[in-house]
Amino acid sequence: MKKIFEAPKSLKPNLFHYCPGCGHSIIHRLVAEVIDELGIQERTIGVPPAGCAVLAYNYFDVDTGEAPHGRALAVATGLKRVLKDHVIFTYQGDGDIAAIGTAESIHAANRGEKITAIFVNNGTYGMTGGQMAPTTLPGMGSTTTPGGRDVARDGAPLDLTKMMAEAKGSVYLERVSVATPKGIRKAKKAIKKAFQVQLDGLGFALVEVLSPCPTNWKMDPVAAYEWTDKEMTKIFPVGVIKDITGYDKD
């Protein structure tokens, strides 16, 4: 009998600690599937963030090295400069990559580091309990924005991926969402392309993944997925933000 579905080799057989409905579980699986399909498990090194995904090394069956909060792309730079033939990816949340780690992230992109960044945007600080993130939507509730994010008081959401497009070393930037089955398929395609960019030595690649956080949004999973699909995409529209890979010309 033909096996048509199985767990990715690049995921350890551990149960995810993520909350019910959390997008991390889906995104982990997509990254692992891509690593399997590209046949790079033995030469891939992951750099997990501080945040909910800090325990990513319990799931990804590849070498992983912990980075201080926000510094994943600097740590990844050090790794990649030594291990030029290896595949280095970071897995970072919005607070990690777009607040505390903004400088490290923009400059890694600007240097054109041959690294793949997976940027999980759920509009909240999940691990610390739902404080305002750089990507929290206007009016969206958080434990540090009484009455919801007030742009005049708290600033507006930051579109880091768009900022990265200005960095000359970034080659491929795409925003995707895992809120719908169609979105998940697109997300996997984008993640695979972002790894391919690194394998081809083209430069910096990043996939921003809009991802629900039912627990901190105080929604049930179904409502959270709908909200991701309908509301988050208004501020963070999905689609290719930059692509100078030249792949499509073929």
Added chain:
Amino acid sequence: MAKQLMRGSHVLGEAAVRAGCRYYFGYPITPQNEVPEYMSSRMLQVGGTFVQAESELASINMVIGAAMAGARVMTSSSSPGISLMQEGISYLAGLELPAVIVNVVRGGPGLGNIAPAQSDYFQATRGGGHGDYRTIVLAPDSCQELCDLTFKAFDLADKYRNPVLIMGDGMMGQMMEPVEFPEPIDPASLPAKDWTLSGAKGRPSRVILSLLLNPKVLEDHNFKLVRKYDAVTREETDWEEYLLDDARQVVVAYGTAARIAKGAIKRVRQMGLKVGLLRPKTLWPFPEKPLKDLTRVVRQLLVFEMSAGQMVEDVKMAVEGQAQVHFYGRPGGVIPTPDEVAHQISHYYYQAGLMEGDKPSKRHGGVA
């Protein structure tokens, strides 16, 4: 190999390259800019990697990444930049990663100035960042020693899987002295490391982490580090003894201050004062035992630092009340002259009645 006349900053860079360092990450800050400048061209020559990072924060985290990959890696900075690196240094210690960090110390606090100082002693020897950890701290006092201790720093870092700090100052970075370099080490000839991230090929996947959520597990890790630090203290404590045989008073100073103190001691020796010098070459581990042993015959110590008084606390702890510990310090980047220090030495020497015939005693200048 013939001696070469070189400035300290270049000595440091050349010694690092010869010690097998092929990765340097740094950010400009005075008075150490000659180090990244030297490394930027030297790394090109030897096929190494130089990255000018966007900040010291980024530099130290690039160091973390390169260390995870098993490379001999270095960064350098000066006081404010080293403050920024403390987060990363704490991680290096927690992750047990080898790295060499050079602090060309300048006057502080805050922006301070760019003159030579020793005011980062506390920061260096107490860890500087968060958590229970130690960094090995080496304090050279000449260009030759800068070369030798840079070699040693890489060896110690690898041997103990721990960050090693080299403490210099702007004086040491700028001064030119003849140096004899050891033969270069081929990085490929260094012993293989069995703990690095290299891809899970033919072995289970590996993780380098410091997040240990279970308190018992973290306590075990902390105690493992303590045992390592104990071994470092036993094996690696290093100091120089200068004219101690007949000394009735001993100056304790390190680095540039020790050079000045030697000049001062030569002057007072001509006046018949029996004064010696104990110069810590490792600031951590601190040479506590030789200092304590000294108090069997010497009861007068003068700690001299280019700071408001930092190492003096370690000296007091080391002698456990068995000697009088005086202090003379010039903070803020002021460089005292040997005459000035000689005046301080003689002041305390006469005050304690240490001159021949003043008060014959086996224990010179007793504290009783």
